[in-house]
Amino acid sequence: MLTIRDYRPADSAATAEIFLRSIREVASKDYDPAQVDAWAKVEDLDAWARRRASRPTWIVEHDAAPIGFSDLEPDGHLDMMFVHPEYQGMGAASLLLATVEAAARDQGLVRLFTEASLTARPFFEKKGFVVLAAQSVEKRGQLLQNFRMEKSLR
Numbered sequence: 001m002l003t004i005r006d007y008r009p010a011d012s013a014a015t016a017e018i019f020l021r022s023i024r025e026v027a028s029k030d031y032d033p034a035q036v037d038a039w040a041k042v043e044d045l046d047a048w049a050r051r052r053a054s055r056p057t058w059i060v061e062h063d064a065a066p067i068g069f070s071d072l073e074p075d076g077h078l079d080m081m082f083v084h085p086e087y088q089g090m091g092a093a094s095l096l097l098a099t100v101e102a103a104a105r106d107q108g109l110v111r112l113f114t115e116a117s118l119t120a121r122p123f124f125e126k127k128g129f130v131v132l133a134a135q136s137v138e139k140r141g142q143l144l145q146n147f148r149m150e151k152s153l154r
């Protein structure tokens with residue numbers, strides 16, 4: 001059973017683990033090993049924890065264990081959407097996105113936007129996001145393709 005709750009400071013290590021594993025074991029089908037290595041890094045867990053706590057962040061749990069997380073910045077930017085490799089395709093990201101969207105609407109935001117990976121693009125398209133542009137971003141010396149996408153909430 002999947003449930004949603006607010007992020008707590010004690011979740012920082014679990015979210016880092018989900019982030020690293022979902023890139024190494026899921027997004028790795030769309031990026032080459034050097035790109036995966038450059039992306040899947042949490043060099044400073046304190047900085048990671050500060051970032052997660054700096055905006056509303058939600059945890060999806062399966063049987064009370066964290067299996068995914070997402071967030072919402074004040075301008076409508078959805079920065080993170082990661083689901084544990086062993087819990088793909090169970091609706092965890094759908095539940096997270098529904099929660100992010102509800103929070104955005106409550107705040108009166110008229111759009112959500114994100115930079116979707118090659119892996120996540122079909123998920124966001126299914127949820128009503130449209131691609132504004134394909135782009136290459138530099139991470140630790142590697143170029144990674146992603147897509148600027150947005151969803152109108154009007």
Ligand SMILES: CC(C)(COP(=O)(O)OP(=O)(O)OC[C@H]1O[C@@H](n2cnc3c(N)ncnc32)[C@H](O)[C@@H]1OP(=O)(O)O)[C@@H](O)C(=O)NCCC(=O)NCCS
Pocket residue numbers: 022023026027080081082083084087088089090091092093094095115116117119120122123126
């Ligand atoms: C993208 C991601 C977050 C989706 O999580 P998920 O919990 O498996 O998604 P859901 O189970 O809620 O899927 C919802 C729908 O999107 C579809 N979907 C999800 N990922 C998909 C993919 N890669 N390709 C095609 N469809 C996909 C599902 O089939 C499902 O469709 P349905 O409602 O018709 O059954 C997850 O695959 C992930 O963590 N990827 C690796 C990390 C990553 O790239 N994150 C994004 C960074 S921007």
